[in-house]
Amino acid sequence: MFLTIIAITGATVLAAGAKVYQDKKRERDTPCTVAAERMSKNRLAKLPYGNKPLPILSRPVTAIREFKRDKINPFFGRRHEQLSEISQAEDVNETSEAEKKMDRYLTISVACFGLTTVGSLVYPPLLLFSVPGLVYLTSFFFKRSYDLIRQEGKVAVALVDSLSFGGTLITGHYFACSLAYTLFYFSRKLLIKTEDHSQKSLQNIFGHKPALIWVQQGDVEIEIAFDSLQIGDFAVIQAGQTIPVDGTITSGAANIDQRTLTGESQPVEKEVGDPVFASTLVLSGKIYIQVEKAGSDTVAAQIGDILNRTADFKSNVLSRGEKIIEHGAMPTLAISALALPILGTQSALATLYTAFGYHMRSAAPISVLNFLNMASENGILIKDGRSLELLSEVDTFVFDKTGTLTQNEPHVGTIYTCHGSDENELLTYAAAAEDKQTHPIALAIQKEADNRKLNVPPIGEAKVELGYGIKVRTLASDEEEDKLIRVGSGRFMVMESVTIPNEYQQIEEKAHENGHSLVYVAIDEQLGGAIELLPTIRPEAKQIISDLHQRKIKVVIISGDHEKPTKKLALKLGIDHYFAETLPQNKADIVEQLQNDGKSVCFVGDGINDSIALKKANVSVSLRGASTAATDTASIILMDESLKQLVPLLNLASDLDANLSNSVVLTVVPGIICAGGVFFFHLGLVSSIIWCNVALVASISNAMLPLIKPKKAPFLVE
Missing domain, CATH: 3.40.1110.10 (Calcium-transporting ATPase, cytoplasmic domain N)
Structure with a gap:
């Protein structure tokens, strides 16, 4: 019991200490800014709020959430700012429905944990007040287990969860039950934080439309609402404007940049009779376009529609922590089934707490969040922790040519x-x-x-x-x-x-x-x-390709540009494989073919024409300043708008892999000791729970190490 309390307290102190360290570091870097922020907060706290109580008193749930975010949780900060900057189409400050549900269950769990802690140490009758909450959580848990079996076929995991939690409650171990629920929902909340839940329709991004548009009616040009535009109207587009429709030029001529849509490296001259497409930019000139398609019917929007119907590779990928739990569930059940006829119900229940690797449910998300935070501090925004886990397995890098290996300015x-x-x-x-x-x-x-x-x-x-x-x-x-x-x-x-x-x-x-x-x-x-x-090749490109080759990683170029310039660039950078004049859907097909050949693919791109391939790839990378479609689709964004951070990103993935491997050992070994103790030394349920929490303390301590002692050298690029 006391070891359990120490575990929770220790994890909280470590998290709070890391947050204080980060705040102090930020204060040293920008003392004026931080001082001004603190002064503003202090003054705001002293201001009267009319005749009403302050918001912190009238809205306790919001106040607690803000306190947790600002003072307890060390995983917010720079990464949150970067997400806000990149995610223009959505408010990243809004709590997702999944997180709200976890908050609700976590609140009940913490309340029960508080009651059982005080009841166990001071006033036993308080234990009874926790029973309704524990029964509610247990009923939800059995429903969740049923859904796991029916929808996902995870029989072993569901049985371990149901038997261990339900059995602990039925046998009257209320404190252990409340602790188990608190840890479970806390870990689920952390897992939500490591995943990218900004799953929104991208069609509006591709079919972006202005509020107003100029059209020619007779001999005059007038401005109308874009929604009033009809097929057959004559849209007037001038230099500096993005074309919002598909159509044919009926008058004028222009120099048009089509690279984000087609991948062509050079601007294209368009005149009367030539087709033009939405999401392309008029560099110079003035053109009159007879509208043929608008809104969701344009070529760009159709790419968005294909993208929405394309399965995200990560959607069927489990985090490493979840995989470990699945692999450890069946041995746990087997040992418990063996203990039941030999040692009895109590011992069988005790063996369920051996739970080989079970505490990866808490340790893995904490570890991943720490590494995501380290990445963001060094200019790498990782929107989904699974991408960082998968990156250590990547053996093939596929680069878009225009805008990725080359710069926009020739x-x-x-x-x-x-x-x-x-x-x-x-x-x-x-x-x-x-x-x-x-x-x-x-x-x-x-x-x-x-x-x-x-x-x-x-x-x-x-x-x-x-x-x-x-x-x-x-x-x-x-x-x-x-x-x-x-x-x-x-x-x-x-x-x-x-x-x-x-x-x-x-x-x-x-x-x-x-x-x-x-x-x-x-x-x-x-x-x-x-x-x-x-075309200007990025100055860092040749060294990046060389570093990837040294790691035995295959490098491929896919481009919508012509054969000769693509081949020339591949030879200059030392890349053996390339595909030229490739349509957006074909880029995704090439990625899929590489995956079918057993390759783990990381796609690096920046254009609308790259978005489908970005979504198909095992890991997707884009650069800040790329098209909105690319930055919204990619799971990793290089915030300094260069490729310099690619190799440090791979180092980061390797370090995460090593950290998670250490956590696996620290969660499995105590379980083995516990199982042996139950069979040979007749350890009871309480002793088993203590060993279970030894694994918890060890694994969480290991997960916190990167934050306490950050390794900056691998991530900083001069």
């Missing part, structure tokens, strides 16, 4: 010149023309001009022409006359009557084959040359 490669121009002159004028633009190509040109420390001349008013390019005039100075500068595509140059030499057409064809873009620059009426823009 970089300047070769600069081709003609008609007497030189590289710096051409780049100077291109940077002047793109000075006020913010699309990726403009930013790449501006960055290269800054790197070369070029003196970019001021310009007059810029004019974007039909989405294919931009036309500006530099301001005259004492040293130089004003010049007319045109920057854009080959079509734009033809439209502006600028002659393009034949060799440049060959250069452009080769650039497109390699997945590069070619931007032409005309000075006055002559072509000055062209700037080739290349």
Whole structure:
């Protein structure tokens, strides 16, 4: 009994101590912020609340929950903030229905535990007051056991739970029964905390619609509610806007970024007669679209519908703690059945408390939560603890190419010149023309001009022409006359009557084959040359791939981009396997095929076209700043928007695996000793419960070690 109380007290002290340590550390890091927060709370507590009592008095349940969250539970904090940041579509502060149910049963269990503790130590009649609550919990437990048998076929686990809890109550061991229930519901609550319960319909995310939209009616453009939009209407979309419908361009032209939907690394030029799709971004130009599909009928929304119907790999995955409990249930029942005819009912009930690995039900969630907290402190948001457990088993990493292994912003490669121009002159004028633009190509040109420390001349008013390019005039100075500068595509140059030499057409064809873009620059009426823009490989990508290979992990690229640039990137990074021109559903099929071949797959992606594959994979990883579809679907988010934390993430998974293995030993060995004691030394029920709690203390202490002595080195990347 006293050992049990020590176990609970010790776990609480460890948790509270860890929380105090984290608070002190945060205070040292941001003293002004923490001091201001505390001052605000102190002042708020002293303020009168009209003629009504303070909320802490009028709403005790809420107050207790807040106290538990802020002062007792060490597992909130940075991870909760990251979840709030990522989960824009849902309030992560709202308690789930599953957690509310656990709170209710846990409250009853704690009340019964309090009554039985005082009754056992001070005033025995109080034990009787706990009986109604224990009977209620036991009836629920038998119902739960029945559901486990009927729905999931977990006969052994259900029998161990029912016989041990029910038998303890029937034999009058009220204290032991209340303690068992308290630990059970506490562990279930922790398990809920380790899982991602943000299961929401993703169709609205893919079919995101604005409140208002401009349409052309006759000769005028008017703004109407998006819900009023009809098939056949003419939507007006300008630069910087995301297209909310599927349709065909009837007027105008634009440069459109389709990478999140199709995986293409370079913007696509669209003109009259070309199809456009929802969730793609107009970089430049203005287009009139005849609406063919809107809302849930668009291609993007259909991907969302497929995603909603795709089974999440984790949905049928048990946590390691639950697996250990299942594996230990049958040996426990067998030993109890053997003890019944030989030693009697009391001894048979005592052997049920050997419960090999049973306390993994409490230790495993605590351990996982500690590791999730450590990850969040180092820039890794893990939404579901099962993903971290599964990561140690992963033997194949599948990367999306565009936006994952490459950055969104390209970089300047070769600069081709003609008609007497030189590289710096051409780049100077291109940077002047793109000075006020913010699309990726403009930013790449501006960055290269800054790197070369070029003196970019001021310009007059810029004019974007039909989405294919931009036309500006530099301001005259004492040293130089004003010049007319045109920057854009080959079509734009033809439209502006600028002659393009034949060799440049060959250069452009080769650039497109390699997945590069070619931007032409005309000075006055002559072509000055062209700037080739290349996808920018993430600087950390090559080292990450090398580290994965050293771990004997297979690496694959899947891309919606063309064959040649995908193959080129694979060769450059040392990746042997790649798939190019892959549709979103085909990405998921490839992941499934790898799984059918016995591979455990981690998919890393950032686009709408990656979302189905992310959901199919054993483990899914995305980056902060990726598409909402990807960050909502992925179970792990790298918050620093780079791949640097992938290897530390694997180290974290390995450390969790080792910690859980230690906990298994610490929960099984006392059970073996207890079983031997029952058979050879005639240990009774109380002694068995004491040994049971030895396993509890040992396993929880091991689970708390990562929080008490955090190992920072594996997770910090310089």
